[in-house]
Amino acid sequence: MKVLMVGWELPPLNSGGLGEACYGLAKALSKKGVSIDFVLPYNFNIDVDFMKVHYANDRTRPDKIMGPYLTYTKWMKAVKEGRASVFDYLSQVLEYAENIRNIATKVQADLVHMHDWLTFPAGLTAQEIIGKPLVAHVHATEFDRTAGMGINEAIYEIEKEGFKKSDRIIPVGGIVRKTITERYGINSNKIKVVYNGVENPDKPSIDPSLTNLKKLGYKIVLFLGRITLQKGPDYFVRAAKIVSQYCPKAVFVVTGSGDMQAQMICEATDLGVIDKFIFTGFLRGVEKNSIYQAADVYVMPSVSEPFGITALEAIKNRTPVVISKQSGVSEVLQSALKVDYWDVEELANKILAVLKYKSLPKDLKSGGVKELMNLTWDKSADDVLGVYQQLI
Incomplete structure (x- = not known):
């Protein structure tokens, strides 16, 4: 089986979970005998041995390539600050659709598989040329990226x-499935939920960081992800205020970057807990593990989390993990403490429970590892392969 897969990013040049999900799924599919031609909008100089990577535009990736999580509001702010052009917001997406024509005319494929809205115009163009079935993989909708706070009609x-x-x-x-049916008016009969996964459940053999703090008896509470409205960083700060009152040796580590970082710092300062925060920036690979x-x-x-692969990574x-009930991963992960994102007091209570009761984190970790056995990219690939076989 041959698949033309249309993506926007791949590791290590990815800005979040989209690239990692594409990579993990494609690798698992290739192990099952699927031949993948993976297309990217620009030359990312990606080195992989399990699929052939094409660049719709062979010039090196521009510094200001549009991120898959960029919202219209953030883009317009960048325009006002002179960091971007108003004409670039959709131009890269439309340019991708034009440039993919040359690849689509040369590649043989049994179907086209596109990932999120940035690739949809290019995927539609490729499908028109190839004349084979089209699969849309939805990692987030415009309603998820904006947390429902003012969608861009053009993207919609x-x-x-x-x-x-x-x-x-x-x-x-399931959260995304519901959005697609209710907000976009799509018949549920052509929708099949496939959850994300991890490559394998084995613990990476590395040395943990922040060992000096740990030796001094400090407890590390981690927020890892994009610091954006969708991820609920403001709720994390407010919960940190409560947690620090009952656990003075709690340290709150924020790993990631985003447009709400300054607001997060200001709120932590206003609440008098900024001295308990460490901001590491965006981490990858060994440093992230x-x-x-x-x-x-x-x-x-998270306020609106289509899946939440970071919970599985943790x-x-x-x-042990404390996750929002408003996340896709909460639908399949039982060995986790779950809370409504807006309930800051309950969020703090669950964090404190993990920090104070030794048996709880032990049970969460052992149960979570068992669940990971069925939450792998291999399982996701089986489900996607089932979709492919229905179409071919």
Whole structure:
């Protein structure tokens, strides 16, 4: 089986979970005999041995390539500050759709598989040329990225057209499935939920970070992800205020970057807990796993989380998790403490429970590791392969 997969990013040049999900799924599919031609908008100089990577535009990736999580509001702010041009917001997406024509005319494929709205115009173009079934993989909708706070109508229309013209739609969770049916008017019969996973449940063999703090008896509470409205960083700060009152040796580590970082720092300052915060910036690979392993608890207070692969990454590193009920991963993960993102007091209570009761984190870790056995990319690939086989 041959698949033309249309993506926007891949590790190590990824800005979040989209690239990692594409990589993990593609690798697992290739192990099952699927031949993948993976297309990127620009030359990312990606080196992989399990699929062939094409660049729709062979020039090196521009410094200001549009991120898959960029919202219209953030883009317009960048325009006003002179960091971007108003004409670039959709131009890269439309340019991708034009440039993919040359690849689509040369590649043989049994179907086209596109990932999120940035690739939809290019995926639709490729499908028109190849004339094979089209699959839309939905990692987040415009309603998820903006947390419902003012969607971009142009992006909404691109998503809606992509959904309507796709033969199958694969959302990464039930929350996204509900959004697609209710907000976009798509028949649920052509939607199949496929959850994300991890490559394997084995704990990475590395040295944890922040060992000096741990030796002094400090407890590490970790927030890892984009510091944006969608991820609920403001709720994390407010919970930190409560936690610090009952656990003075709690340290709150924030790993990631985003447009709400300054607001997060200001709020922590106003609440008098900024001295208890450490901001590491965006981490990858060994450094990211090291910070997971240093943490006593990982907290994911997302306002709208299509899946939440970081929760699985934390469990893989044997770190207990507290997650938002408003996340796709909460639908499949039982060995986790779950809370409504807006309930700051309950969020703090659950963090404190993990920090104070030794048996609780032990049970969460052992149960989570068992669950990871069925939450792998191999399992996700089986589900996607089932979708492919229905279409071919």
